[in-house]
Amino acid sequence: MFWYVVETKLDLNTKMLDFLNRQENIEAFIPKVEKWFKCTEFEEFQLRDMYPGYIFIKTTLNEEIFKEKYAGLFQTVERLGKVIEKDGFISLCDDEIDVLSKLLDNSDSIRHSRGKYNGNDLEIFSGPLKGLEKDIQKINRHKKIAKVRFEVLGKEMLLPLEVINKKGSVLDSA
Numbered sequence: 718m719f720w721y722v723v724e725t726k727l728d729l730n731t732k733m734l735d736f737l738n739r740q741e742n743i744e745a746f747i748p749k750v751e752k753w754f755k756c757t758e759f760e761e762f763q764l765r766d767m768y769p770g771y772i773f774i775k776t777t778l779n780e781e782i783f784k785e786k787y788a789g790l791f792q793t794v795e796r797l798g799k800v801i802e803k804d805g806f807i808s809l810c811d812d813e814i815d816v817l818s819k820l821l822d823n824s825d826s827i828r829h830s831r832g833k834y835n836g837n838d839l840e841i842f843s844g845p846l847k848g849l850e851k852d853i854q855k856i857n858r859h860k861k862i863a864k865v866r867f868e869v870l871g872k873e874m875l876l877p878l879e880v881i882n883k884k885g886s887v888l889d890s891a
Contacts, residue, residue, distance in 0.1 A: 720809040720817070721774040721783060722870065734772055744775040748817070749826040751877040753861040762829050762861075762877060768870065773817075773825075780808050809869070816867045820845040820876070829861065829877035833888050839880070846878060856880060 723745075725733045730747065737745035751762040776783060809817075820827045822845070830844025839856075841847045846863065855864040856878060863878035882888050 718814075719776055719779060719783065720814050721776070722768075722809065723772045723774060725770055725772055727770050730770070730772065737772065737774060742776050742778055745772050746775075746825040747772055748821060749824075751827065751829045753829075753877065753879075764826055767827065768872075771870070783808075812867075813869045816874075817869060819849075827876060829879055830863075831879045831881065833881050834884050835887055837884060841878070844878075846876060853878070858883075 723733065723737070734745050734747060737743050748767040749764045750767040752765050754761060754763050778786065822828060827845055830841050830846035832839055832841035832846070832850075834840070839850050839853065841850055846853070846865075849865070852865050852867065853863045854866055856862075857864075858880050861877055861879050862875045865874050865876055867874045
């Protein structure tokens with residue numbers, strides 16, 4: 718399976734997504750991630766676009782066939798979107814695909830993970846970061862995000878993580 722990324726104008730995301738999903742051999746989606754929002758009326762995680770203005774495409778078409786089949790399309794609808802290219806290669810690398818495949822759920826969203834400290838060791842007991850504790854570089858407990866060592870599209874990933882106690886403290890149950 719190959720993954721490609723199309724950059725679109727934000728107000729045309731839905732049209733482009735619908736169009737791409739009508740094409741043969743293409744599954745297009747906009748990855749979502751939960752973000753923590755806190756104000757006087759509420760505190761909650763809400764789903765937001767992970768990469769605003771980008772549509773991800775899963776297909777069985779390799780780069781050569783994909784370019785051949787859709788290059789003309791993206792040239793004619795350039796006002797709607799364009800395929801992201803880096804170093805002349807337009808598909809996501811295997812590492813990026815592996816990371817996203819592990820983190821995204823069936824609705825192409827990354828939900829928040831929950832964890833606790835056992836002394837100085839972080840243990841994540843639920844969510845997509847479970848088992849990936851070693852990949853977490855930094856945690857902001859107040860914003861409920863974790864900086865991980867993964868990059869997608871050349872950007873560091875900040876993922877939702879709720880830690881229920883402070884570093885150095887121990888909880889008997891979650």
